[in-house]
Amino acid sequence: MSEPVDVLTHPALAGAAHGFLGRKGGVSTGVLAGLNVSFSEDDPALTAENRRRAGEAVLPGARLVCCYQVHSPDAVTVTEPWADDARPHADALVTSRPGVLLGILTADCAPVLFHDGKAGVIGAAHAGWKGAFTGVTDNTIAAMEALGAHRADIAAVVGPCIAQKSYEVDEAFERRFLEAADENERFFRAGKPGHAWFDLEGYVAERLRAAGIGTVAMLGEDTYAQEERFYSFRRATHRSEPGYGREISLIGLR
Template identity: 80%
Template structure:
């Protein structure tokens, strides 16, 4: 089975792909293209990462962060080793041949591209990172490299959909305190609980940052077991591990 790399026309010109679990060598609960070292045989994870990069930008150099659900962004000038990767949740670069990668398993991956300036970015936007401004920080870091909000395109990739994302009232209250209009991202559920639209919220943050070109793939990681890893699905099933998929973007050399 070949690697499935979802693309979006707004990012045309950049080498990119939102990958799932198809096309990998991991087995068992993690079967497929698991790219996380934390739960898998390192040899299998390494092979999966090679396959992921080859599916998007053959010969590219993959760089990822040690993700901590923060708004922190790293500007990439030179490659680093995996052991030395910085703690952050987004990366930007204008260097051809470097492939920026973010790992997710229900959180929203966001890929950015300014074709005019030749700048790309990738952000891991879980609810906490999105709430505290990881996408805003990514845009600002791209601007520091010469990008413009008028030219930056951003696409929200596969993540947990509202129909699959039940949260409690305290979670909802946090968003209402941030802005009353955030009410539109919640739908009433059972007593004391609501359903949260993470994808819609992230896309709204991008539009509020004055990006005119914002896309969404509309793919629910929780509901598509054959295509995507999902932390919440694995937790509900009491599975020992849940795996991660990767989203990639780079500038061809």
């Protein structure tokens, strides 16, 4: 009997069907063993089955909708589900349509799920450092507002991502953030000469707070450090592994 899909939830999003999924409960094998949802590295049949299992674990019968993620700040409004080969190049999705399951793929980047329970509007964003820095969460909130959401009523939760203790960056990376705002210094901890440790989760959460939404929460799960539970691009790179897989975060309206 296969192990169940691992679904992490948060009470701030309790009004919507949602889940931050890891690698448990899937059919992929080898270095991708588990619930890999990326078609780029795996047998398409295995990935399709993993995506089916993921959707059924969160909102059975819903239509899964994903975008072609490119580390951009762009958010797209979903009015009708599209074919997988017609995915728009973007890194966030919003909708007010029930029965549509928004999906974001990650493997160290921060997935963010949004819900305005009063307006009946949801969102999902892929916030790697580049997308977060250039405003993907801000654009997600704006797209939700265009559907009738109100900032004070939006709850957002930052899901599993690489933690500061696992995320070493060079001084050029740090300088980019400090030049944008002096207060960004708080998201860096000094490391070896010419390097620092970056708090992606904290930075994304602060961007959400600065946008003025009602509730901001973090799961505090480190993808890099939990090999049995999550895929990690950086961990796989450090080990020179041939692939790294992706986990998925999902939200939908019943």
